[in-house]
Amino acid sequence: MTSDIVIQYIISGLIYGSIYAVIALGFNIVYNATGIINFAQGEFVMLGGMITHSLSKSISLPLALLAAVLITAVIGGFIELVFIRNIGRLAKRKFKKTPEMQMTIMTIGISILLREIALTIWGEQVQTVPFFTGNETSSLTLAGASFSPQLLWIIGTAFLIFLFLSFFYKFTLKGQAMRACACSKTGALICGIPAPLMVTLSFILAAGIGALAGAVTAPLTQTHYAIGTALSIKGFTVAVFGGLGSSGAAAAAGFLLGIIESFSIIIFPEAFKDIVSIILLLLILFLRPSGLFAASVKKGKKESTR
Amino acid sequence: MDYKKNYGKEEINMSSFLSIQNLSKNFGGLRAVDSVSFDMKQNTIHSVIGPNGAGKTTLFNLIAGSIQSDSGSISFLNTDITSLESYQIAHCGIFRTFQAVKLSDRMSVIENVMLGMHTKTSSGFLGGMMLSPKARSEEAYMREEAFKALADVGLEQYALEEAGSLPFGSQRMIELARALVARPSLLLLDEPASGLNMKETEELTYKISVLKNRGLSILLVEHDMSLVMEISDTITVLNFGKKIAEGKPCDIQKNEEVIRIYLGDDNA
Amino acid sequence: MKKYSSVLIFLCIAVLIPIFTSLAGKNFYLTQLTMAAYYALAALGLCLLLGYAGQISLGQAGFFAIGGYISAILSNAGLDPRLAFIVSIISAALIAFIIGIPVLKLKGHYLAMATLGFGVIIEKLVRGIPALGGADGISNVPDFPLIGSIHITGGRADRMPNYIIAFTLVALALFVLTNLLSSRSGRALRAIHESEDAASAAGVNTARTKLITFIIAAVSAAVAGSLLTHYNGSIGPGEAAPLKSIRYLSIVAVGGISNIAGTLAAGLILNFLSLRGVFGVYDDAVFGVILVAVMILAPEGFKLSIPSWITKKITGRKRST
Numbered sequence: 001m002t003s004d005i006v007i008q009y010i011i012s013g014l015i016y017g018s019i020y021a022v023i024a025l026g027f028n029i030v031y032n033a034t035g036i037i038n039f040a041q042g043e044f045v046m047l048g049g050m051i052t053h054s055l056s057k058s059i060s061l062p063l064a065l066l067a068a069v070l071i072t073a074v075i076g077g078f079i080e081l082v083f084i085r086n087i088g089r090l091a092k093r094k095f096k097k098t099p100e101m102q103m104t105i106m107t108i109g110i111s112i113l114l115r116e117i118a119l120t121i122w123g124e125q126v127q128t129v130p131f132f133t134g135n136e137t138s139s140l141t142l143a144g145a146s147f148s149p150q151l152l153w154i155i156g157t158a159f160l161i162f163l164f165l166s167f168f169y170k171f172t173l174k175g176q177a178m179r180a181c182a183c184s185k186t187g188a189l190i191c192g193i194p195a196p197l198m199v200t201l202s203f204i205l206a207a208g209i210g211a212l213a214g215a216v217t218a219p220l221t222q223t224h225y226a227i228g229t230a231l232s233i234k235g236f237t238v239a240v241f242g243g244l245g246s247s248g249a250a251a252a253a254g255f256l257l258g259i260i261e262s263f264s265i266i267i268f269p270e271a272f273k274d275i276v277s278i279i280l281l282l283l284i285l286f287l288r289p290s291g292l293f294a295a296s297v298k299k300g301k302k303e304s305t306r
Numbered sequence: 307m308d309y310k311k312n313y314g315k316e317e318i319n320m321s322s323f324l325s326i327q328n329l330s331k332n333f334g335g336l337r338a339v340d341s342v343s344f345d346m347k348q349n350t351i352h353s354v355i356g357p358n359g360a361g362k363t364t365l366f367n368l369i370a371g372s373i374q375s376d377s378g379s380i381s382f383l384n385t386d387i388t389s390l391e392s393y394q395i396a397h398c399g400i401f402r403t404f405q406a407v408k409l410s411d412r413m414s415v416i417e418n419v420m421l422g423m424h425t426k427t428s429s430g431f432l433g434g435m436m437l438s439p440k441a442r443s444e445e446a447y448m449r450e451e452a453f454k455a456l457a458d459v460g461l462e463q464y465a466l467e468e469a470g471s472l473p474f475g476s477q478r479m480i481e482l483a484r485a486l487v488a489r490p491s492l493l494l495l496d497e498p499a500s501g502l503n504m505k506e507t508e509e510l511t512y513k514i515s516v517l518k519n520r521g522l523s524i525l526l527v528e529h530d531m532s533l534v535m536e537i538s539d540t541i542t543v544l545n546f547g548k549k550i551a552e553g554k555p556c557d558i559q560k561n562e563e564v565i566r567i568y569l570g571d572d573n574a
Numbered sequence: 575m576k577k578y579s580s581v582l583i584f585l586c587i588a589v590l591i592p593i594f595t596s597l598a599g600k601n602f603y604l605t606q607l608t609m610a611a612y613y614a615l616a617a618l619g620l621c622l623l624l625g626y627a628g629q630i631s632l633g634q635a636g637f638f639a640i641g642g643y644i645s646a647i648l649s650n651a652g653l654d655p656r657l658a659f660i661v662s663i664i665s666a667a668l669i670a671f672i673i674g675i676p677v678l679k680l681k682g683h684y685l686a687m688a689t690l691g692f693g694v695i696i697e698k699l700v701r702g703i704p705a706l707g708g709a710d711g712i713s714n715v716p717d718f719p720l721i722g723s724i725h726i727t728g729g730r731a732d733r734m735p736n737y738i739i740a741f742t743l744v745a746l747a748l749f750v751l752t753n754l755l756s757s758r759s760g761r762a763l764r765a766i767h768e769s770e771d772a773a774s775a776a777g778v779n780t781a782r783t784k785l786i787t788f789i790i791a792a793v794s795a796a797v798a799g800s801l802l803t804h805y806n807g808s809i810g811p812g813e814a815a816p817l818k819s820i821r822y823l824s825i826v827a828v829g830g831i832s833n834i835a836g837t838l839a840a841g842l843i844l845n846f847l848s849l850r851g852v853f854g855v856y857d858d859a860v861f862g863v864i865l866v867a868v869m870i871l872a873p874e875g876f877k878l879s880i881p882s883w884i885t886k887k888i889t890g891r892k893r894s895t
Contacts, residue, residue, distance in 0.1 A: 036683065037683035037686070037687065039686070039687075039690075083866065083869070083870060086870055100681075100682065100683075101628060101630060101682055102869055104630060104682060104683050104686060105630060105823065105827065105865065105869055106865075106866060106869040106870075108630075108632070108686070108820060108823065108865065109820075109824070109862055109863075109865030109866035109869060110866060112817070112820055112858065112859070112861070112862030112865065113859070113862045113863065113866060115862075116856070116858055116859035116862055117859075120859075229690070229694065229816055230694060232687075232690075233687060233690060233691045233694060236687050237691075240684075269702070271698065271702040272698060272699075272702060274694060274695075274698060275694075275695050275698055275699070278691035278692070278694055278695050279695070281687070281688065281691050282673065282688060282691065282692070285676055285677050285680065285684060285688055286676040286677075287676075370775065371774075372771065372774070372775075391774070392771075392774040392775055393773075393774045393775075393776075393777050393778055393779050393780065396774075396775060396776060396777030397777055401775065401776075402775050404771065404772065404775070408769040408771055408772035408775075409768075409769070409772065410764055410765045410767075410768040410769060410772070411768060412764075412768060413761070413764055413765070413768070417761055417764075420758075420761060421761050421762070421765050421772075421773070421776045421778075422776050424758065424761075424762060424776050424777040424778055425776070425777035427758055429757070429758050429759070430758075430759055430786075431754065431759045431786050431790070433757070433759075434753060434754045434757025434758060434759045434760055435750040435751070435753050435754045435757070436750070436753070437753050441757055441758065444758060445757065445758065448758065481772075484772075484776065485775075488777075
């Protein structure tokens with residue numbers, strides 16, 4: 001195996017790894033705020049690419065990108081406000097416990113809806129997004145291997161997202177408020193933090209960064225109405241591996257998964273690439289569900305009990 | 307109806323009925339239970355009291371198996387039960403109630419109590435699905451015992467009602483029946499008087515003493531001092547996770563440190 | 575006896591349906607109803623898992639496919655379909671066992687994701703491996719010999735017997751599940767659903783109970799997959815699609831989550847409509863909409879229960895709970 005093939009694999013791994021890492025972050029954000037897994041996270045990524053594709057035909061690419069992120073973020077918030085919140089309200093009125101199962105099922109339903117809506121709007125074909133700089137043939141070289149400049153955009157964007165989130169959580173009032181809600185909803189409410197708003201904010205944020213990741217990688221990976229499912233599973237794998245709570249771990253795990261998946265082509269046919277990551281997920285769940293960092297995943301961890 | 311038989315196993319070695327040795331549990335940086343030790347004798351009522359946050363509930367849950375200790379040991383009838391999970395604790399003959407009553411609201415009252423007979427029967431999924439003779443006879447047996455247990459707490463007329471539709475005090479009794487139906491060797495009561503009014507508390511006090519007279523051993527965690535002082539044989543007092551006093555009610559009432567930590571505490 | 579009222583009502587309806595279809599001259603409806611019955615069987619297993627053990631599984635389609643594909647491959651290779659059936663059931667049970675042991679100890683959404691992943695794996699495998707038929711699936715699957723000369727097969731002449739077979743099977747499932755739910759294990763299961771702590775405190779091994787329930791759900795899907803494959807004479811990778819798993823979820827949700835009879839009714843009706851093409855190209859979308867709508871309107875599922883006047887007529891008594 002020559003070194004430039006190795007580097008190609010690594011590059012491919014980095015590209016996909018970035019998406020997975022960002023999706024994992026999206027899962028973390030929502031999980032920390034609500035305790036549920038948002039199955040529609042992968043669809044946010046898909047929407048980012050799809051909307052950018054459509055808008056880029058009429059407006060400039062940067063604007064299309066911005067619009068796609070904003071629109072998807074709004075959709076995320078809308079979903080939370082209309083669907084998730086209502087279940088919570090209805091269930092708290094009728095029954096005593098928080099309806100985590102129902103909320104999770106709801107996100108499953110929403111992911112289907114988003115997927116079918118995408119199918120209706122954009123059809124079954126694979127869609128493309130213009131490259132941010134240059135086109136599909138432009139390339140840079142490093143250590144004998146050539147790669148598209150889009151890769152730099154991808155890694156740069158992922159890096160920026162991580163920076164933004166770290167800053168947001170540590171230093172801004174809203175970010176700290178969200179962390180407070182994650183630890184204790186009641187405590188946060190007592191301090192005057194509007195917990196429901198934080199939940200909406202978490203969905204908006206998760207949708208936004210998902211869309212950004214989707215848009216920035218779409219030039220290289222293309223986008224398709226059905227990619228959401230596999231992306232959700234892989235992003236979830238990364239999130240679990242990283243311990244469902246830690247950004248840094250998610251980043252590391254994301255790149256790791258991307259690279260493993262990439263090199264798996266050596267052994268398995270490409271059509272089965274997805275299977276590799278799913279098997280990894282199952283292995284992780286079997287062996288070390290708490291991931292690299294021990295954020296407890298066993299039942300009874302979250303303060304909100306029955 | 308010969309339901310009022312004796313509880314508990316015939317145990318000769320009285321000193322190791324229930325033995326807690328240096329039990330500790332941390333939550334993050336908080337020492338919720340700090341190296342607590344005590345022995346409980348068979349056929350006694352042993353109460354654990356202390357101010358809020360003293361670690362009573364944690365200690366209770368450690369014994370009941372819903373949480374695992376960090377160090378120390380718990381032994382019951384000379385068997386080490388420290389690392390057992392709560393369902394395994396039940397199979398040892400130790401049954402508990404919950405402060406916030408946990409019933410299956412949508413099941414009938416009698417079914418809730420029948421659940422308590424789970425450890426005394428063994429027919430499984432297949433038997434249940436196929437209506438095997440064993441399943442059917444066990445079902446009749448469970449129903450009969452559950453009915454007796456319900457009658458014992460005076461609620462047999464509500465047997466077919468939906469459990470969630472009954473008032474709180476009755477639900478408490480149903481849960482008690484569920485814990486008693488399997489003739490436990492040790493009964494753990496988690497703040498049994500919580501949410502009860504004066505009259506209901508009196509009835510509870512009476513009920514507990516009746517159970518003791520039948521041979522039952524009871525460990526309870528409680529805030530209601532009148533109840534505790536009236537029925538306990540031994541009282542263990544916790545504060546900040548440590549055991550600070552232990553003895554008979556009259557001794558505890560005179561204990562200066564106990565008085566001090568309770569000064570200003572609100573007690574109904 | 576009143577607990578069997580749903581079984582009796584179902585049998586009545588099952589008898590009435592062919593009468594209506596022959597009167598209306600639409601005997602071919604029986605074919606789709608037969609297929610719908612098999613799909614409903616898979617949904618029943620999920621109902622037990624979701625509505626009583628409270629676990630979300632998105633793997634029913636995967637288990638359905640395991641049942642169908644193993645039956646198809648082994649039968650085509652010459653093995654007696656009944657033996658192939660047993661092999662496929664055991665395989666499904668084993669896989670459910672392996673996945674279930676670690677994952678059921680974790681919070682609900684882990685099982686959901688793990689089973690979703692499992693479903694994706696199965697779909698990719700059956701679609702990608704040529705020996706498994708690839709995108710075209712496997713066809714020319716032989717009939718399934720039931721008793722004597724009665725076969726599970728899709729020919730027009732066998733339409734009525736096969737309708738009877740399928741609906742009898744479903745009635746049996748309904749009967750068996752009703753028995754289960756009023757038995758010791760069923761009580762344990764229902765207790766887990768409402769208060770897992772109480773169930774544990776009463777001595778129920780909750781992890782093991784959930785595992786068994788998960789296996790039951792997987793087996794019900796595999797049985798449905800196997801028999802339907804013999805009925806259709808073929809199976810394709812579309813049956814393994816996660817979208818199908820979500821369909822089962824929608825059916826259970828709209829039927830009432832903890833409502834066996836409701837799930838059965840929903841399963842029959844919705845699948846029948848889908849098979850008749852009523853939903854057109856929006857087939858998958860409809861189920862998605864149903865899922866979301868049910869979650870908003872009635873998170874615990876619609877309380878479809880048989881009105882008391884009907885149970886009174888059948889058993890002479892009113893429902894007490």
